[in-house]
Amino acid sequence: MKAWLGKFKSLLMLSGIALLLAGCGKENLSAFIPKGPNAETSLNLIILSLAIMIFVFIVVMLVYVIVLVRFRQKKGQEDYIPKQVEGNKTLETIWTVIPIILVLILAVPTVTATFELADNSGAEEGLNVEVTGNQYWWHFNYQGQEIQTSQDMYIPVGEPVYLNMASTDVIHSFWVPSISGKMDVNPENTNTMYIEAEEEGVYWGKCAELCGPSHSLMDFKVIAVSQEEFDQWVSDMQNVDPEAQPEGAVAQEGQSLFQENSCVACHAIGSSPVATGPNLTSFGDRTTLAGVEEPTKENIVDWLLNPEAMKPGNKMTGNYPELTEEEASSIAEYLMQLQPSEITPEDAGN
Amino acid sequence: MSSAATQKRGFGAMLWDYLTTVDHKKIGILYLIGGGFFFLLGGLEAMIIRIQLLVPENDFISAGLYNEMITMHGTTMIFLAAMPLLLGLMNVIMPLQIGARDVAFPFLNSLGFWLFFLGGILLNCSWFLGGAPDAGWTSYAPLSVQSPGHGVDFYVMGLQLSGAGTLIGGINFLVTIVTMRAPGMTYMRMPLFTWTTFITSILILFAFPALTVGLFLLMFDRMMGAAFFDVALGGNAIIWQHLFWIFGHPEVYILILPAFGVFSEILPTFSKKRLFGYTAMVFATILIAFLGFMVWAHHMFTVGLGPVANAIFAIATMAIAIPTGIKIFNWLATMWGGSIRINSAMLWALAFVPTFTIGGMTGVMLASTVADYQYHDTYFVVAHFHYVIVGGVVFGILAALHYWWPKIFGRILNEAMGKIAFWLFFIGFHLTFFVQHFLGLMGMPRRYWVFLEGQGLDTGNLVSSIGAFLMGIGGLIFLINIIYSSVKGEKASADPWDGRTLEWATASPPVHYNFKQLPLVRGLDPLWIEKMEGKGKITPAEPLDEIHMPNGSILPLIMTIGFFIASFGFIYQTDHKAWLIAIYVGMAIALGAMLTRSLKDDHGYHISKEELEREAE
Amino acid sequence: MSHDHSLNPETMPQEPEKATHEGKNKFLGLWFFLGGETVLFASLFGTYLALRNSTADGPSSQDLFGLELVFIMTILLLTSSLTSVYAMYHMKNNDFAKMQLWLGVTALLGVGFLAFEIYEFAHYITDYGFTFRSSAFGSAFYTLVGFHGGHVAFGLSWIIVLMARNAKRGLNLYNAPKFYSFSLYWHFIDVVWVFIFTVVYLMGMVS
Amino acid sequence: MANNPNTSKLKMNSFQRQKKKEEMKKQVISFALMIGFTLIAFGLVGFSEMDSMFLVPILLILAVVQVGFQFYYFMHMKDKDHEMPAVMIYGGVFAAMLTLAALIVITWW
Numbered sequence A: 001m002k003a004w005l006g007k008f009k010s011l012l013m014l015s016g017i018a019l020l021l022a023g024c025g026k027e028n029l030s031a032f033i034p035k036g037p038n039a040e041t042s043l044n045l046i047i048l049s050l051a052i053m054i055f056v057f058i059v060v061m062l063v064y065v066i067v068l069v070r071f072r073q074k075k076g077q078e079d080y081i082p083k084q085v086e087g088n089k090t091l092e093t094i095w096t097v098i099p100i101i102l103v104l105i106l107a108v109p110t111v112t113a114t115f116e117l118a119d120n121s122g123a124e125e126g127l128n129v130e131v132t133g134n135q136y137w138w139h140f141n142y143q144g145q146e147i148q149t150s151q152d153m154y155i156p157v158g159e160p161v162y163l164n165m166a167s168t169d170v171i172h173s174f175w176v177p178s179i180s181g182k183m184d185v186n187p188e189n190t191n192t193m194y195i196e197a198e199e200e201g202v203y204w205g206k207c208a209e210l211c212g213p214s215h216s217l218m219d220f221k222v223i224a225v226s227q228e229e230f231d232q233w234v235s236d237m238q239n240v241d242p243e244a245q246p247e248g249a250v251a252q253e254g255q256s257l258f259q260e261n262s263c264v265a266c267h268a269i270g271s272s273p274v275a276t277g278p279n280l281t282s283f284g285d286r287t288t289l290a291g292v293e294e295p296t297k298e299n300i301v302d303w304l305l306n307p308e309a310m311k312p313g314n315k316m317t318g319n320y321p322e323l324t325e326e327e328a329s330s331i332a333e334y335l336m337q338l339q340p341s342e343i344t345p346e347d348a349g350n
Numbered sequence B: 001m002s003s004a005a006t007q008k009r010g011f012g013a014m015l016w017d018y019l020t021t022v023d024h025k026k027i028g029i030l031y032l033i034g035g036g037f038f039f040l041l042g043g044l045e046a047m048i049i050r051i052q053l054l055v056p057e058n059d060f061i062s063a064g065l066y067n068e069m070i071t072m073h074g075t076t077m078i079f080l081a082a083m084p085l086l087l088g089l090m091n092v093i094m095p096l097q098i099g100a101r102d103v104a105f106p107f108l109n110s111l112g113f114w115l116f117f118l119g120g121i122l123l124n125c126s127w128f129l130g131g132a133p134d135a136g137w138t139s140y141a142p143l144s145v146q147s148p149g150h151g152v153d154f155y156v157m158g159l160q161l162s163g164a165g166t167l168i169g170g171i172n173f174l175v176t177i178v179t180m181r182a183p184g185m186t187y188m189r190m191p192l193f194t195w196t197t198f199i200t201s202i203l204i205l206f207a208f209p210a211l212t213v214g215l216f217l218l219m220f221d222r223m224m225g226a227a228f229f230d231v232a233l234g235g236n237a238i239i240w241q242h243l244f245w246i247f248g249h250p251e252v253y254i255l256i257l258p259a260f261g262v263f264s265e266i267l268p269t270f271s272k273k274r275l276f277g278y279t280a281m282v283f284a285t286i287l288i289a290f291l292g293f294m295v296w297a298h299h300m301f302t303v304g305l306g307p308v309a310n311a312i313f314a315i316a317t318m319a320i321a322i323p324t325g326i327k328i329f330n331w332l333a334t335m336w337g338g339s340i341r342i343n344s345a346m347l348w349a350l351a352f353v354p355t356f357t358i359g360g361m362t363g364v365m366l367a368s369t370v371a372d373y374q375y376h377d378t379y380f381v382v383a384h385f386h387y388v389i390v391g392g393v394v395f396g397i398l399a400a401l402h403y404w405w406p407k408i409f410g411r412i413l414n415e416a417m418g419k420i421a422f423w424l425f426f427i428g429f430h431l432t433f434f435v436q437h438f439l440g441l442m443g444m445p446r447r448y449w450v451f452l453e454g455q456g457l458d459t460g461n462l463v464s465s466i467g468a469f470l471m472g473i474g475g476l477i478f479l480i481n482i483i484y485s486s487v488k489g490e491k492a493s494a495d496p497w498d499g500r501t502l503e504w505a506t507a508s509p510p511v512h513y514n515f516k517q518l519p520l521v522r523g524l525d526p527l528w529i530e531k532m533e534g535k536g537k538i539t540p541a542e543p544l545d546e547i548h549m550p551n552g553s554i555l556p557l558i559m560t561i562g563f564f565i566a567s568f569g570f571i572y573q574t575d576h577k578a579w580l581i582a583i584y585v586g587m588a589i590a591l592g593a594m595l596t597r598s599l600k601d602d603h604g605y606h607i608s609k610e611e612l613e614r615e616a617e
Numbered sequence C: 001m002s003h004d005h006s007l008n009p010e011t012m013p014q015e016p017e018k019a020t021h022e023g024k025n026k027f028l029g030l031w032f033f034l035g036g037e038t039v040l041f042a043s044l045f046g047t048y049l050a051l052r053n054s055t056a057d058g059p060s061s062q063d064l065f066g067l068e069l070v071f072i073m074t075i076l077l078l079t080s081s082l083t084s085v086y087a088m089y090h091m092k093n094n095d096f097a098k099m100q101l102w103l104g105v106t107a108l109l110g111v112g113f114l115a116f117e118i119y120e121f122a123h124y125i126t127d128y129g130f131t132f133r134s135s136a137f138g139s140a141f142y143t144l145v146g147f148h149g150g151h152v153a154f155g156l157s158w159i160i161v162l163m164a165r166n167a168k169r170g171l172n173l174y175n176a177p178k179f180y181s182f183s184l185y186w187h188f189i190d191v192v193w194v195f196i197f198t199v200v201y202l203m204g205m206v207s
Numbered sequence D: 001m002a003n004n005p006n007t008s009k010l011k012m013n014s015f016q017r018q019k020k021k022e023e024m025k026k027q028v029i030s031f032a033l034m035i036g037f038t039l040i041a042f043g044l045v046g047f048s049e050m051d052s053m054f055l056v057p058i059l060l061i062l063a064v065v066q067v068g069f070q071f072y073y074f075m076h077m078k079d080k081d082h083e084m085p086a087v088m089i090y091g092g093v094f095a096a097m098l099t100l101a102a103l104i105v106i107t108w109w
C-alpha cells in the first residue's frame, strides 16, 4: 500500500501541489515536512484525500459556474417559467455511485494505515519510554535504563521508540508533528504509540489537548541523535553523580541553596524517580527553559523570581520559599552547569 | 417590529404580551431576538480571540481569560446563537408551511423558549461572578472538574436549562408535524424545511438526553463530591467524552439540517423551478441523521480506542459524504435550467454551495484516521468546522432571515446593504478560515493562547485576524440594515418572492390564527400549483367556522425563573450551605407554577365566526 | 369553555384519551418523550456498567446486594403496572369510581416501592458506609437507581394531583388523556426497573 | 375537530365490551408471564450454580421479553395508531444501544 501511495505522491509532486505544501511551515515543526515514517504515512493520506477533494471540488465548481453563467434570468424574461423537472434517475444514480467509489478509494488505505500505526509488536525488544504529562511539562522515564529526563527527550535515529503514556492530572496530548501524529495522554490508562525519526534533528513537540492556562506553553523537544551518540548519552546519564560539586563559589552556593530551599523536594537531579517537577539532571543542556523560553541566565532568574509571569497557572508558583535576586542568580549559575553528558542538542545538528 | 396594532398599545402592554405569549410566531421572534443577541456576543468574543492572535506572543488578554473566551465563544455560538436562531425560524415558518394554526403544545413552546433564554443568561452571568467557564466548549473531564471557581458550574447549569428547553421544543415540533398538517399535506408533500425540522427534532430527542446525563455527572462531581471522573476513586474521564460526543456529533447535524432545509426552499424559489429529486432529498436527510448517530468517535481518534474502533468510525464517517453529496448535486440540478434571480437571500444560498463543499470535504479528510492524528486539535479542525458552521449554518440563517424577513416582520430588508454585508462577510470569512487549514498542519494546535515567534505562523494568523475584522464589519452592516429596514423598509406583500409554499399564501405578517380557513393541499409546492392553474389562491379545506386558540400564560416564565434561582443555589451551596435556601425557594416557585398549571383548566378561547367575517380580507 | 366535556356512558368514545385533538397530541408527545427517556436511561446504565467494578476498595455489588428486598420491590412495581392497566380498562368503560380505585392502588404500591428503596439506601449508608462519594461505583449506583426513584416520586405526585383535582368532576375528554399519559409513564418506569433489577442487582450478584 | 369532541358518539355495544374483556384477559396473561419470568430470573441467581457466561445472557433475554410485554400489551404498542410511537421507541432503542456499546467498551479497553 505504501509503495503505490508513494508513487502517487511523486506524481503529485510534479503537479506542484506537494511543492506548494512543502513550502509550508518551519522545518522540524510542520507536518508538511515529515521526518519520520508515521508522519509520512499521515502526509500520504493527506495528499491522497486532498487530491480526491480537489477533484470533487472542481466538478462541483464546474457545474456551479455553468449554472450561474447560463441560467441567470435575462432581461425581458421575467415571466418565463422553466420546465419543472422532478428528477432524473440516471443522473441521481451517477452522483450516488461516484462518491461511493471515491470514499472507498480513501477508506482502504485509511484502514490499512490505521492498523499499521497501531502495531506495537516491536515493543518487547525495543526501547521503551514512559511518558508522563503534567501541567505543564513532560517527563520521560527510560524504562529499564534508570534514566529520567524532562522536557527534552533523546532518541536514536532510525529506531522505533515505544512510548507508554499517562498523565498525572488532566488530559494532555503528545504531538511531534514532523515525526508523528498525536496521541492523548490520559489520567486513567496507559496509551501506547511509537515514534521514529529518520534524520537527526531537534524536533518540536507540542501539547495538543487543552489542559489549562499554560496549555499553549507546554512545548517539548524530541532530540534524535545517531545510535552511537545515543548510547553515549545513555551511559553518561546512567553515571551521573547527583552530588557533584559545580565549579565556582557562586554555583556552589547555588547548589546548597537548591538543597535548602526545598527545590529537591520536587526536582530530582540524577535518576531519582521524584517527578513533582521537571527532572533537572541535564538542565544545562536544555534547549529551552520551562519548555518555551530561551535558557539564558537572565530568564532563569526571572523564572525563579516569578514563574507565574512566564507560565500562568504552573504548579511551582507559590510552592517554594521566596528567593532574593542574588539567591536566584546563584541557583541559576548552578543549574546551568548541570551538563552531565557529552551529547547535547548540538549533536543533533540544529 | 410587529404589526401597527401592537405598537399603539404602548410598550408595557406589548412587553406583557411577549412575556405571556404562546403564539408560535411571537415565540419565534423571541427566539430570533435572543439568538441574535447571543450571536452578537459570540461574535464579539471571536473578535477578541482574533485580536489576541493578531501577532505572536501577544498579551492583549491573559491566558486564563483567553480560555474563558474560547469556551464562551464556542458554547454561546452553538447553544445560544445558532440553534435558537434555527429554532426561531422553525417556530415561525414550519406551522405556516404545513398549514397549521399553531404548534401542538403552545404552552410548552413558550416554556422551551424561556428555558433557553434564561439558561443563556445564567451562563453569561459567570462573566460577572468570578469568571466564565474555561475548559473549552467540550469541557473535557478532568480539566472541567478541576477548574477552580464557579465558571464550569455556570456551564453545567446554564446548558442544562437551555438543553431542557431545546428538548421540549423538539418534541413540540415532532407532534405538530405528525398531527397538525393541513388536509392533503401528506408527508411526501411537506416542504423540505418542514422535513428537516422533523428530522432535526428527532435528532434533538435522541441526542440531548446524553448531554443531560453528562451534565448531571459533571454537576454531581463538581457540586456534590461524586467520583465519576475522579481517577483516584475509580472514575473514568473518557465517559464524559463519549457522552459529550454521542450528543455532540448529532448536534452538528441538528445545526446543519435545518440550514439544508432553508436552501432547499430558497434555491427553487429563486430558480423558479421545483426542487430536483425531492424524494432523494428527503431520504438523504434521513440517512444523514441515521448515520450521524454512528460516527461520534471520530472526535476521539487520538483517545486510544484502538485500531478496530478507529477504523469502523472512520468508514462510517466517510459514508456521510454520500447522502450529503446527493444534496449538493440536487441543488445544482435544481438551478440547472432554471431562471435564476439573485438578491441577498439568494446570494447567501449561492455562497453556501462552494463554501460548504470545502468544509464537508475537509470533514472527510479528517475522517481518515491516520491523517487525523495530525489534524486533531489543530487549527485544521477549527478551519473545518467554521467552514461547515459559518459557511453552512450561518449562511443558512442569514439567507433564511433575508428570505423570510418580509413574512415575519412585514418589511423587506434593504437590498443594497444586504449585498454589501454579504460581500464583506463572505470575503472576510474565507480570509479568516482558509489559511487556518495550513496553520494547523504547520504545527499550530487549537486553544492556544499565544503562538511563539519564529515558527512560521505569523503571516497566517495576521491574515486570519484581518479577515475576522471584515466579518465583523459585515455583521455590523447587517445589524444596521435590520434597524433601518424595521423603520424605513419597504412594506412586503403576502408573496414578495413569487413563492411556492404555504407560508406565502397568508398575509405578511400573518394574522395570529395564521389561516382563516385551513388550506387544502393538492401537491408539492401547493401555492405554486394554484398559481400555475391560474387561481393564485389556495382552496380552503373547510367552511369558515370559529377558531379555537390557546390562552397566553405567564407561568412558563415563572417556572423558568424558579429553575434559574435554584441553579444559583446549586452553584453556590458548595461555598455556603445557606445557599440551599435558594434551591428550595427556586424549586418551590417552579413546582408551584407547575401545580397551578395542572390545577387550573385551560381550554383556550374561540374566535367566533362573526369576528372572522368582520376582519375583511 | 364552550363545550361540556363530561360524558355519560352513552356518549363515551371508544378511546377517550385520543378523542380530542389535544388528547392525541398529549398521547404522542408523551410517547416521544419516552423515546428520549430511553436514551437518558441508556446513558445512565452505560455509565453504571463502565464503573460497576470501580469500587476503590469500598464495598462491591456482591458485598451489598440481597435478593429478598429487591424481589419485593420488583413485585410491588410489576403489580402496580397491572393495576394501572385495570384503571385504564375502567376508564375506557367510563367507570370513573373504579378507575380512581385502581389508580389509588397503583399509587399505594408505588409508595411502598419507594419506601423500600429509601430503606435500602439508608441500610447501605449506615451499615456499610457505602455512599454516593465512596467510589465511582457508589456514584454510579446511586445516580442510576436514584434517577429511577426520582421518576417514581414524580409519577406519584403526578397521579395524586390528577386524582385529587378530578375527584369531584368525573371523567371527561379533557382529563382522560392526562390519566392515560400517566399510565404510559408509569409503565415506562416499570420497564426501567426491569432492567435495573436485572443489570444492577441480579448481574451484580452473579459476576 | 378540537371543538366538537362528541363527533365520535358511540354507544358501547356488546361486541366492544367483549373485545375489551378479551384484551383484559390477554393483559392478565402477560402479567402472569412477567411475574413468571421474574421468578425464574431471581431463582436462577438465588439457587442455581450456573456459570455467569450463560446466566447473564439468559437474564438479559428474560428482561427483554418482559419489557416487550410491557410495551406491546400494557402500553398497546401492538395496536394500530401506534406507528409513530413505535418508530420513536425503536429510534430511542437504537440510540440507546449505541450509547451502551460505547460505554461498555470502555471497561474492556
Ligand code: HEA
Pocket (backbone or CB within 6 Å): A053, A056, A060, A098, A099, A100, A102, A103, B138, B252, B253, B255, B256, B298, B299, B317, B318, B320, B321, B322, B324, B325, B326, B328, B356, B357, B358, B359, B360, B361, B362, B363, B364, B366, B367, B368, B372, B375, B376, B377, B381, B384, B385, B388, B389, B392, B393
Ligand atoms: C454544522 C456542523 C458540521 C458539519 C455539517 C460537519 C460535517 C462533517 N464533519 Fe465535522 N465538525 C464540526 C461540525 C460539523 N462537521 C465541529 C464543530 C467539529 C469540532 C468539534 C470540536 O472538537 O470542537 C467537527 C469535527 C470533525 C471531526 C473531528 C476532527 C478532530 O477533532 O480531530 C471529523 C472527523 O472525522 C469531522 C468530520 C466531518 C464529516 C465527514 C462531515 C460530513 O458531514 C461532511 C459531508 C459533506 C461533504 C463531503 C461535501 C459534499 C459532498 C460531495 C460534493 C460529494 C462528493 C464528496 C466526496 C466523495 C468526498 N468533523
Ligand code: HEA
Pocket (backbone or CB within 6 Å): B032, B033, B035, B036, B037, B039, B040, B042, B043, B044, B046, B047, B049, B050, B070, B071, B073, B074, B075, B077, B078, B081, B082, B135, B136, B137, B138, B382, B386, B389, B390, B393, B394, B432, B445, B446, B447, B448, B449, B468, B471, B472, B473, B474, B475, B476, B478, B479, B482
Ligand atoms: C455557530 C458556531 C460558530 C460561529 C458562527 C463561529 C464564528 C467565528 N469564530 Fe468560532 N468557534 C466555534 C463556533 C463558532 N464560531 C466553536 C465551537 C469553537 C471551539 C471552541 C473551543 O475550542 O472550545 C470556535 C473556536 C474559534 C477559534 C479558535 C480558538 C482557539 O482554538 O484558540 C477561532 C479563532 O480564530 C474562532 C473564530 C471565529 C470567528 C472569527 C467567527 C466569525 O465568523 C464571527 C463573526 C460574527 C460576528 C462578527 C457577529 C455578527 C453579528 C450579527 C450578524 C448580528 C446578528 C443579529 C441578529 C440576527 C439580530 N472560533
Ligand code: CUA
Pocket (backbone or CB within 6 Å): A133, A134, A135, A136, A171, A172, A173, A207, A208, A209, A210, A211, A212, A214, A215, A216, A218
Ligand atoms: Cu498539556 Cu495542553
Ligand SMILES: [Cu+2]
Pocket (backbone or CB within 6 Å): B248, B249, B252, B295, B296, B298, B299
Ligand atoms: Cu462529528
